[in-house]
Amino acid sequence: MLDITLLRKDLDAVVERLQTRKNPQAFLDVDAFQSLEHERKSLQIRTEELQSKRNTLSKQIGQLKGKGQHAEADAVMAEVGQYKTELEHSAARLDQIQGELLALLQAVPNLPHESVPVGADESGNVELRRWSPQGGYGANPPELGFEARDHVALAEPLGLDFETAAKLSGSRFAVMKGPVARLHRALAQFMLDLQTQQHGYTECYVPYIVNAESLRGTGQLPKFEADLFAAKKGGQEGEEVPDTQALYLIPTSEVPLTNFVRDEIVAESELPIKLTAHSPCFRSEAGSAGRDTRGLIRQHQFDKVEMVQIVHPEKSYEALEEMTRHAEAVLQALGLPYRVIALCTGDMGFGSAKTHDLEVWLPAQNTFREISSVSNCEAFQSRRLQARFKNAQGKNELVHTLNGSGLAVGRTLVAVLENYQNADGSISVPVALRPYLGGAVTL
Known part of the structure; x- marks a missing residue:
């Protein structure tokens, strides 16, 4: 299986090398890969934002309780709960995406070494x-x-x-x-x-x-x-x-x-x-x-x-x-x-x-x-x-x-x-x- 980092860094170069292999053959559904990668990046960015907000709000809860502001603390806790639900959904979808990316990669052949002669058959x-x-x-x-x-x-x-x-x-x-x-x-x-x-x-x-x-x-x-x-x-x-x-x-x-x-x-x-x-x-x-x-x-x-x-x-x-x-x-x-x-x-x-x-x-x-x-x-x-x-x-x-x-x-x-x-x-x-x-x- 190819290192997915290669595809993320220079997808065009990988596809070009794969196309020197036996054709016609669907080596990689490029559109599907790019769509999954775009969604993965978006989810990871959103997840990082939510985790940062959750951590900040969690600190506020302790501070509010320490000041006796329990109503305000409860409101912040409710907001944290919403973030938790979204984070759980994001984690589940990220797992699905990783599985779909793995399935795509398992159908992709190895990259030919640079010393391999190029030929169709x-x-x-x-x-x-x-x-x-x-x-x-x-x-x-x-x-x-x-x-x-x-x-x-x-x-x-x-x-x-x-x-x-x-x-x-x-x-x-x-x-x-x-x-x-x-x-x-x-x-x-x-x-x-x-x-x-x-x-x-x-x-x-x-x-x-x-x-x-x-x-x-x-x-x-x-x-x-x-x-x-x-x-x-x-x-x-x-x-x-x-x-x-x-x-x-x-x-x-x-x-x-x-x-x-x-x-x-x-x-x-x-x-x-x-x-x-x-x-x-x-x-x-x-x-x-x-x-x-x-x-x-x-x-x-x-x-x-x-x-x-x-x-x-x-x-x-x-x-x-x-x-x-x-x-x-x-x-x-x-x-x-x-x-x-x-x-x-x-x-x-x-x-x-x-x-x-x-x-x-x-x-x-x-x-x-x-x-x-x-x-x-x-x-x-x-x-x-x-x-x-x-x-x-x-x-x-x-x-x-x-x-x-x-x-x-x-x-x-x-x-x-x-x-x-x-x-x-x-x-x-x-x-x-x-x-x-x-x-x-x-x-």
């Missing part, structure tokens, strides 16, 4: 670097030397089963059995080991169902409720469960991990806090009908190893670069060609101030596809979460939050299958994964 993204196991940085992906099969054709003989998944749950779900299930598990274990043993993250196990407050804290609610799976909470027959008790399946473990610091004040010495978790992720993909319907690229349920950092505000852009390298390290260890992209203003996520995407090479599609997104949210989430630290001056200050995939397990599985395929349809096992697969060289 993904065509405005900027490639920062690319890497290939044969040539290192700057090298293009290698040729297979034969016609590439896609991951579905390669994985079905290894136990990838969409028919059973459709019977169990519907479209965009998958069942994995045997070798492909072991490969999927090996990838997640390898990623966790790398992030914890080499990069200093603390491994966590988190709930897969969270409350609405947790999703509001990280920005999924209220704007993106259609993309979430609600988990119906049981109650007595015919009993309605209040919205405040609503539960949802997590769209990513970023949500529970970042909420660890909700309503907390941590010591500056505890920063940075570096957390990682492997979890399933559940997304209805409400806005992606008809996209990537074949295979594992876009599923309602998928696994991810998430990285979260809670950092000092002065360190967040260093942390963004660090986390990008942490995600790259997984791809390099697996020998998968990839490129790093700086997302433009029109392609960034709602809560992000700056995002780097990692795109892995998929031979069967002859293109790069997103496999990780690493974002600096600055104080956008922590303002919602009221996540703070006590700075060197002893004052409470908002932390900055970052999140990124390290990596999306299903898409990494796709990349391993397609990049390590052999002409006979077998899959060579990347060296880094062999210890997790009993030393197997091929599948």
Whole structure:
């Protein structure tokens, strides 16, 4: 959530920066904001006047009583009572206004950092670097030397089963059995080991169902409720469960991990806090009908190893670069060609101030596809979460939050299958994964 002070100081500048994001989209009802702000200022000025008059008159009451002028004192007390009633009404209306302003702000995305390239959509993204196991940085992906099969054709003989998944749950779900299930598990274990043993993250196990407050804290609610799976909470027959008790399946473990610091004040010495978790992720993909319907690229349920950092505000852009390298390290260890992209203003996520995407090479599609997104949210989430630290001056200050995939397990599985395929349809096992697969060289 944006700092409302920014809007109060220079609304035009904020709107101008927001309009560089994806359009058309109603970022802020400017007329409603200005109307509420005008009323808020008027009420606060009137409240201050009334409080001053009440205080002055209250002193007069004591003085009049001290002089024995009880009738005059009673008249002044009646006037004070009128002010009290008006003050109560003003306080109630101010609370309403604050709630309406909060609702407006919760629909407003983060401001792009000044270093983010301006663009209307993904065509405005900027490639920062690319890497290939044969040539290192700057090298293009290698040729297979034969016609590439896609991951579905390669994985079905290894136990990838969409028919059973459709019977169990519907479209965009998958069942994995045997070798492909072991490969999927090996990838997640390898990623966790790398992030914890080499990069200093603390491994966590988190709930897969969270409350609405947790999703509001990280920005999924209220704007993106259609993309979430609600988990119906049981109650007595015919009993309605209040919205405040609503539960949802997590769209990513970023949500529970970042909420660890909700309503907390941590010591500056505890920063940075570096957390990682492997979890399933559940997304209805409400806005992606008809996209990537074949295979594992876009599923309602998928696994991810998430990285979260809670950092000092002065360190967040260093942390963004660090986390990008942490995600790259997984791809390099697996020998998968990839490129790093700086997302433009029109392609960034709602809560992000700056995002780097990692795109892995998929031979069967002859293109790069997103496999990780690493974002600096600055104080956008922590303002919602009221996540703070006590700075060197002893004052409470908002932390900055970052999140990124390290990596999306299903898409990494796709990349391993397609990049390590052999002409006979077998899959060579990347060296880094062999210890997790009993030393197997091929599948």
